[in-house]
Amino acid sequence: MESDLVLEQIDRVFTDGSLALKNINLRLPRGTSLSILGPSGSGKTTLLRIIAGLETPDSGKILFGKNDITHCSPHKRNFGLMFQDFALFPHMNVFNNIAFGLKMKGMKRSGIKARVKEMLTLTGLENFESRQIHELSGGERQRVALARTLAPSPGLVMLDEPLSALDRVLRKRLLADLTHILSRLNITTIFVTHDHTEAFAAGNLLIVMNQGKIVQQGTRNQLVNAPETQWLKDFLSVS
Numbered sequence: 001m002e003s004d005l006v007l008e009q010i011d012r013v014f015t016d017g018s019l020a021l022k023n024i025n026l027r028l029p030r031g032t033s034l035s036i037l038g039p040s041g042s043g044k045t046t047l048l049r050i051i052a053g054l055e056t057p058d059s060g061k062i063l064f065g066k067n068d069i070t071h072c073s074p075h076k077r078n079f080g081l082m083f084q085d086f087a088l089f090p091h092m093n094v095f096n097n098i099a100f101g102l103k104m105k106g107m108k109r110s111g112i113k114a115r116v117k118e119m120l121t122l123t124g125l126e127n128f129e130s131r132q133i134h135e136l137s138g139g140e141r142q143r144v145a146l147a148r149t150l151a152p153s154p155g156l157v158m159l160d161e162p163l164s165a166l167d168r169v170l171r172k173r174l175l176a177d178l179t180h181i182l183s184r185l186n187i188t189t190i191f192v193t194h195d196h197t198e199a200f201a202a203g204n205l206l207i208v209m210n211q212g213k214i215v216q217q218g219t220r221n222q223l224v225n226a227p228e229t230q231w232l233k234d235f236l237s238v239s
């Protein structure tokens with residue numbers, strides 16, 4: 001129960017009347033790796049933003065462990081969110097990018113140094129701390145972004161299409177890197193993608209979204225062998 005993430009009847013309607021999320025219900029036990037799979041515009045990013053606290057649902061509740069965090073500010077939730085473009089700070093070197101969240105938390109210099117070092121080791125970036133962001137390859141940038149996301153010891157990590165800006169060969173390798181690093185941590189992760197190969201590789205549990213709704217939830221085998229709708233069957237054969 002401790003640190004389970006629970007979403008209860010989450011709805012989100014945008015002011016222009018477009019419905020982004022409709023009656024989202026989900027329970028994630030701590031340590032689950034979930035993939036959210038769905039076509040562009042299905043509401044995946046909106047759902048992540050709501051979990052992160054960057055957006056408020058119009059109705060419904062979000063619980064984390066025993067706490068109702070529906071109206072809790074993003075930094076109080078202590079969840080990590082990694083974006084598609086990595087959103088690294090271009091004017092800071094690798095060390096300062098990774099240290100950023102720790103400084104914001106008011107951690108002491110010595111603590112920051114130790115934690116950044118730990119993150120550099122975890123992500124295979126030893127000796128990269130003084131590099132500038134423009135001196136890094138796509139794969140190295142991704143690992144810096146992951147290190148920065150993980151440094152403040154988030155209770156939950158969310159990755160929004162973290163590979164879609166990269167070419168196909170790199171994507172395959174980095175997917176393996178990412179899942180390998182994340183699998184060593186006992187942390188709940190949510191991986192968002194429109195690509196079912198990525199979704200299957202990144203998550204033990206999956207939800208498929210379409211038009212703001214969860215179409216089906218299950219394991220890879222359940223989705224592939226027993227899709228409940230023709231839409232899902234078609235989507236899995238083309239996505």
Ligand SMILES: Nc1ncnc2c1ncn2[C@@H]1O[C@H](COP(=O)(O)OP(=O)(O)O)[C@@H](O)[C@H]1O
Pocket residue numbers: 014015016018019020038039040041042043044045046047
């Ligand atoms: N701030 C916003 N205002 C109005 N509509 C939005 C806003 N953000 C997203 N939408 C709409 O909500 C739907 C879901 O978007 P999004 O969550 O970004 O989907 P996905 O990440 O699956 O591509 C889309 O139809 C999108 O146009």
Ligand SMILES: [Mg+2]
Pocket residue numbers: 044045046160
């Ligand atoms: Mg999106």
